[in-house]
Amino acid sequence: MIPLIGSIALAGAHPLALAILLGVFGLLLSYFKGGSKLVNLTSQGTAGGLLIFLGFTGTMSQIGSIQEWAVGLQSANVEAGSMGYVGLIVLGINIAVYAYLAKINMRWLAIPVCAVTGLLLALGLGAGFDLTFETEMGLPNLNPVYWWGSTEQGWMLGLPNLQHFIASLPFAILAVAMWSPDFLGHRIFQELNYPRKTEKSSDGRR
Known part of the structure; x- marks a missing residue:
């Protein structure tokens, strides 16, 4: 969903509305066991292709960032x-x-x-080692009203309204639909790192 952040903002979605919808859909999937059904409907080829695409996209982005840093030295x-x-x-x-x-x-x-x-x-x-810390040390403001309840402080977005929820709905559905291929992609990646004869997996199970 990271590449879609610009599109989400242009569509008029609200991050809090999107987060609430994702939480609701996640609870519904858990209650009705929809996640398992989505996984069964998703082929390993789809998951592997998604993993390759996301890996390639991330790799190219990081290579660009490294070169941008190096050129600026x-x-x-x-x-x-x-x-x-x-x-x-x-x-x-x-x-x-x-x-x-x-x-x-x-x-x-x-x-x-x-x-x-x-x-x-x-x-x-x-x-050279020229790290600079621009943020002051200390805990951030932990009051959610400071971040979400005003258009003058915090993120200055205010509370979401019905229009924000409607704009966020398609992206929330897309995010939920991508959970199963994302899960399968990570499982395939784990199987590549931990072959069948491996005694222990990354979570400690045999």
Whole structure:
């Protein structure tokens, strides 16, 4: 649903209305066991295709973000925009690291190892460590009225009305319809990482 955020906003939907509808549909599916029926109606080919599509979309988005970051790098002796190669090197080596971890059946180490590898490579290539924290430390305002009950503070959206619920309804139905292929896609991904002869799965069951 993330790529549809722009369309949802243009349609006049309200995030709180959408969340309420999703909660209601989720409870109804749970009560009537509609989730199991949707899963049975969804083929593994559909789930696998969705998983590939979402994975490809996410990968291309992250590659774009990495290159945008790399092009914006600037050091004392290098002009801005001329360090785009840093992103390509970090990406290429991380792919090689992940392939090696997959080969030795240690894919579960991919996230921490690739994160540390990318950080060390970037620093070694002159990226610099210039993190800045713009948000003040402390707990946010926990009063829901502050966030949802006003058009002058919080998210400044106010409470949803009937028009917002009507505009959010098609997107809520679409989100619920995507739950079953999304579930099957994650199950296929888990089966790829934990073959049939694996003694333990990710949730500890044998």
